[in-house]
Amino acid sequence: MKKYRDQTMGSLEPHIFAVAEQAFNKMEIENNNQSIIVSGESGAGKTVSAKYAMRYLAFISKSKTETENEKKVLASNPIMEAIGNAKTAINDNSSRFGKYIELHFNDRNHITGVSMQTYLLEKSRVVHQASHERNYHIFYQLYSSRNMFPQLKLGDSDKYNYLNSLHSDNDSQSINETVNALNTLGFSEEQQYSIWEILSSILHLGNIEIDKNTGDSDSCSISSNDPSLKIVSTLLDINKGELQKWLCYRRIVSLNETFEKPMTAVEASRARDSLAKHIYASLSQWLISIMNSTMCDTSPSQTNCPKIGILDIYGFEMMKLNSFEQFCINYANEKLQQQFNLHVFKLQEKEYRKEGINVHNIDFYDNQPVIKLIESRLGILDLLDEECRMLKGSDASWTQKLCKKYDKNDRFLKPKFGVMEFTIKHFAGDVKYSSDGFLDKNKDTVFEDQVNVLRNGKNPLLKKMFFVKNSKGSPTHSKQNKETVGSQFRNSLNALMTTLNDTTPHYIRCVKPNDSKLPFVFDIQRAVDQLRACCVLETIRISAAGFPSRWTYVDFFLRYRVLLKSKKINRNDPKLTCQRIVEEYIKTKDNYKFGNTKIFFRASQVAYLERKRAEKRKDCSILVQKTWRKYICQKKYLKIRTSIIKIQRCLRAYVARRYILI
Numbered sequence: 001m002k003k004y005r006d007q008t009m010g011s012l013e014p015h016i017f018a019v020a021e022q023a024f025n026k027m028e029i030e031n032n033n034q035s036i037i038v039s040g041e042s043g044a045g046k047t048v049s050a051k052y053a054m055r056y057l058a059f060i061s062k063s064k065t066e067t068e069n070e071k072k073v074l075a076s077n078p079i080m081e082a083i084g085n086a087k088t089a090i091n092d093n094s095s096r097f098g099k100y101i102e103l104h105f106n107d108r109n110h111i112t113g114v115s116m117q118t119y120l121l122e123k124s125r126v127v128h129q130a131s132h133e134r135n136y137h138i139f140y141q142l143y144s145s146r147n148m149f150p151q152l153k154l155g156d157s158d159k160y161n162y163l164n165s166l167h168s169d170n171d172s173q174s175i176n177e178t179v180n181a182l183n184t185l186g187f188s189e190e191q192q193y194s195i196w197e198i199l200s201s202i203l204h205l206g207n208i209e210i211d212k213n214t215g216d217s218d219s220c221s222i223s224s225n226d227p228s229l230k231i232v233s234t235l236l237d238i239n240k241g242e243l244q245k246w247l248c249y250r251r252i253v254s255l256n257e258t259f260e261k262p263m264t265a266v267e268a269s270r271a272r273d274s275l276a277k278h279i280y281a282s283l284s285q286w287l288i289s290i291m292n293s294t295m296c297d298t299s300p301s302q303t304n305c306p307k308i309g310i311l312d313i314y315g316f317e318m319m320k321l322n323s324f325e326q327f328c329i330n331y332a333n334e335k336l337q338q339q340f341n342l343h344v345f346k347l348q349e350k351e352y353r354k355e356g357i358n359v360h361n362i363d364f365y366d367n368q369p370v371i372k373l374i375e376s377r378l379g380i381l382d383l384l385d386e387e388c389r390m391l392k393g394s395d396a397s398w399t400q401k402l403c404k405k406y407d408k409n410d411r412f413l414k415p416k417f418g419v420m421e422f423t424i425k426h427f428a429g430d431v432k433y434s435s436d437g438f439l440d441k442n443k444d445t446v447f448e449d450q451v452n453v454l455r456n457g458k459n460p461l462l463k464k465m466f467f468v469k470n471s472k473g474s475p476t477h478s479k480q481n482k483e484t485v486g487s488q489f490r491n492s493l494n495a496l497m498t499t500l501n502d503t504t505p506h507y508i509r510c511v512k513p514n515d516s517k518l519p520f521v522f523d524i525q526r527a528v529d530q531l532r533a534c535c536v537l538e539t540i541r542i543s544a545a546g547f548p549s550r551w552t553y554v555d556f557f558l559r560y561r562v563l564l565k566s567k568k569i570n571r572n573d574p575k576l577t578c579q580r581i582v583e584e585y586i587k588t589k590d591n592y593k594f595g596n597t598k599i600f601f602r603a604s605q606v607a608y609l610e611r612k613r614a615e616k617r618k619d620c621s622i623l624v625q626k627t628w629r630k631y632i633c634q635k636k637y638l639k640i641r642t643s644i645i646k647i648q649r650c651l652r653a654y655v656a657r658r659y660i661l662i
Contacts, residue, residue, distance in 0.1 A: 001059045008607040016049050016508060020056040023506045027306045028109055029559070035309040035503035039336055040510030041428075041530060042315040043091030043517070049508050050101070050312035051077055057103055057308060061111045072295045073103065073114045075184035078177040079291065082141060083284050084118070086125055087134040087166065089319075090515070096122040096136070098313030098332060100496060104296065105306055112305070113296040116288055119313065119332070119496070120489050122325050123277035124441065127206060129164045130321075136280075140167060141175035142199050149193075152200040153231045162206035162276070185294050194461040198283050201235040202276050204228045208247065210272065212265040219262035220248050238457035246449040247272055270440075271447055278446040279454070282465040309503060311336075311496075315510075316428045316533075324441040327433055328489050330426055331374050335493050337367055337427050337535070343505055344539055348546060355595030359546060364538055367427045370411050374424075378405070381486045388443050388484055396420060399435040428533040442484045509534055547593060547600035553578050556599055560609055562616050585612060 004017040006025075012018060023034040036053050038046045054077070058070040080099060088094040098119035106112045129135055144167070146154035158165045182192050207228040213219045222229060222244050233240035248268050249260045263271060316333045317326045345364045352359045374380050383401055387393040396419050403422065406412035413423035413430070423432045455466045511530050514523045531537050551559075557574035560581050570577050578599055582592050586605060593600040 001056055004056070005060055008610045010604060010607055011611075016052045017056045019506050019508055020053045021060070023308050023504075024057060024060060024109075026504055027105065027308060030504070030555075031306055033307045033309070033503040035311065035500055035505045036508060037311045037336065037340075037500070037505055038508045038510065039313070039333070039534060040315050041512050042088070042094055042317050044315055044510035044512040044530075046312055046315060046508075046510050047081070047085065047093065047095050049510055050310050053310055053508070054101065054103070058111060061103075061105065061109055069111045069113065069295075071184055073111060075181040076101075076114065076116065076291055076295065078174070078181040079185070079287065080116070082138040082174065082178045083136060083287060084121065086122075086129075086136050087168075089130065089132055090517075092517075093137075095312060095314055096125055098311075100309055100311050100313075100499070102307045102309045105308070107305065115292050115296045117492075117496075118284070118288060119492055120325075120328050120485075121281055121284060123281050123444070124325065126202065126277045126280045127162055127273040132164075132166070134164055134166050135162060137171075137174060138178070138199060139163060139203065140171045141178055142196055143167070144171040145175045149196055149200075152196060152235065153204070154200060160203045160207060162203055185291055187290070191461065194459065195283065195287070197235045197459070198279065198461065201232045202279055204231045204235070205272060205276050205279075208232065208272060210247065210265050210268045218264055220265040220268045222247060236454065236457055236462060237459045238453055238462075242453045242456075243450075246447065246453055247275075249449075250447050251449050271450065274444070274446050275450050277444075278451070279465075286461070286465050307503075309499070311500070316426070318429060318431050322431055322433045323436070324438045324485075326431070327438075328486070330424075330428075330431060331371075331489075332493055333428070334367055334371050334374070334426060335497060338371055339497055339500055339505075340507065340535065341366060342501070344535075345542065348542075348548075351550070351598075352546075352600075355598055355600070357547070357593050357595050357600060364542065365427060365535065369409075370424065370426060373406065373409060373411050375490055381490055384438060384442050384486055385484050388439055393439060395435045395438050398439065427535075442486050444485050509536055543603055546602075548603055549601040549606040550595075550598045551601075551606075552598050556581075560613060562620075563609070563612055581609075585609060 001017055004012060004015065004021045007018070007021060009018055009022045019036060023036055026032075027034050036050075038050050038053070040046050054073060058073050062070045081093070084095060084097045084099070085093050086096050100117045100119075102115045102117075103111055104113040104115070125133075125135060134140065139162075142149075142152075143154060143163070146152065179192070182195075187195075205228070208222060208226055209228070210220050210222055213221055224240075224244065229240060229244060232238075233243055249262055250271070252259055252261050313332055313336065314329045317329050319326060341364060349359075372379065376382075380402060383405070384398060387398040387401070399419055399422060402412070403414045403419075407414065411425045413425065415421045415423070415432075420436050421432055421434050423430055451466055454462050457463075509531075511527050514521045514526060528537075553575045556578050561569055561577060563581050563585060564577065568577070568580055575594075579594065582594075582599065586592055586601075586608070591602045591605050
């Protein structure tokens with residue numbers, strides 16, 4: 001990491017450290033917010049890349065007295081991976097939620113804290129995993145240490161409906177890393193044990209047997225002697241009878257009366273799974289909120305200090321079976337691609353015109369029609385929400401409405417056979433979605449009576465998780481079904497885009513070398529397809545034809561005036577001085593353009609000026625050192641010379657006196 005410190009981009013071989021150094025350097029120079037956006041397909045290495053960027057920033061910004069902040073920043077990684085990552089068919093450590101991590105810096109550019117925001121946790125993984133996939137890492141870490149917690153009553157893993165029996169030798173080592181991270185971030189032993197209790201209760205909740213009542217297909221029941229029911233009630237310290245009842249019944253509230261309606265065994269199983277997902281999501285949010293409060297310095301002095309954000313969000317996914325989760329993930333990637341287009345192409349083109357720079361029109365793939373298809377008024381998300389509000393709404397009916405409305409949309413393809421699927425032409429390729437389950441996943445219904453059972457228990461952590469205060473200070477009972485998952489995700493994505501647009505972005509594009517997860521195997525065509533899909537090739541073409549670096553005349557004058565002799569510097573006319581600097585050091589006129597308020601440079605020209613500036617400062621430093629050493633030596637010499645003359649004078653006087661006396 002020391003190798004990349006204070007090095008300009010391109011002076012060393014490409015590395016994530018170089019991107020992080022560039023972001024840190026720009027924050028130092030310009031004193032504004034930066035962001036590092038890590039993108040790529042699932043399994044391409046985004047999470048690892050984000051960790052390396054965080055590690056580098058923590059390393060270069062640490063001081064002797066503030067190492068505790070850097071330790072906390074790095075300690076957040078194992079916890080976030082444990083609760084948000086899982087093994088999938090194409091990635092053994094796949095992020096199943098998006099996260100935006102903001103590093104806060106003080107006026108000395110030392111890390112003072114960190115804040116995290118997460119997006120769209122894949123809650124369905126808690127209760128169901130596809131073949132050869134796993135639940136979240138934290139469950140397997142807990143199971144590997146079951147002997148340390150006999151009170152949790154964890155038996156053989158193959159007995160749990162929520163766990164695929166795909167254990168790893170790393171699980172026992174990972175639990176130690178997670179526990180150490182929790183200790184570093186100040187979680188007490190009591191809090192940590194409550195976390196293990198809740199996680200264990202989720203596994204046991206999935207094993208509660210819901211039986212269909214004999215002779216009555218519209219009702220079900222749970223035995224009072226069900227061992228899993230007893231364990232869940234004990235671990236969560238809740239009323240067993242209430243839990244038993246509300247897992248099989250739901251409360252119906254009408255205008256005139258309130259009554260209890262029994263659920264079928266299938267409905268009760270779905271409700272139980274929804275409760276398990278809700279508990280896990282709430283636990284994850286609580287963990288993140290505690291980490292934020294521990295790591296983030298909210299003092300007024302830090303309000304206006306610069307930040308560097310690192311976005312690690314799920315990559316574009318194209319599975320054999322694509323459902324609501326893949327739809328949201330790919331929608332997020334479309335928004336990120338649009339942000340990239342906005343930063344690199346659209347704003348660049350607009351600025352050229354504003355500054356009076358003559359550059360040929362920039363041609364690029366614009367994915368705005370796809371985003372409009374998804375999020376506009378009466379778009380796919382709006383129609384999905386509308387179908388969710390209908391009493392007899394169904395996935396099939398919603399799909400038929402989509403096919404009818406977007407029959408002539410060139411980015412939407414109707415199915416050739418069947419009515420339960422549709423295809424969207426994304427920037428990275430055509431993806432066929434199965435609409436089965438879209439409505440249920442979008443509504444994410446959790447019955448309030450089931451949550452009340454948890455809220456009314458004696459477990460203090462559950463009370464904190466399910467009884468929070470809203471912005472007005474009044475209590476809220478976490479009714480998440482008031483706003484659909486799709487609407488929440490759209491709003492959070494738009495807020496994220498606003499945040500990113502207020503920063504200077506830096507991009508890391510992760511490329512998967514092959515689809516077989518084999519080392520030292522590079523599929524050239526596969527890599528080219530990925531580079532083309534994420535517009536890297538297009539960016540190179542446009543950067544070569546354009547001017548990616550730009551400076552205002554005042555900023556350029558303040559930074560690079562050191563390159564000119566003082567007699568050539570005109571402090572009253574920074575633009576003239578800037579022109580003199582550029583014309584003296586950059587001989588090829590096509591490598592720069594003078595705009596109305598800014599100077600534009602082709603790639604690598606600013607790096608060249610930075611090297612010259614560094615050399616000039618180095619020469620000046622050497623000159624100052626030489627002058628100072630000369631002064632010290634001269635002063636010492638004069639002092640010694642004066643002393644010698646004084647000694648000589650005294651000695652001559654002594655010799656003269658003796659001669660006179662003789």
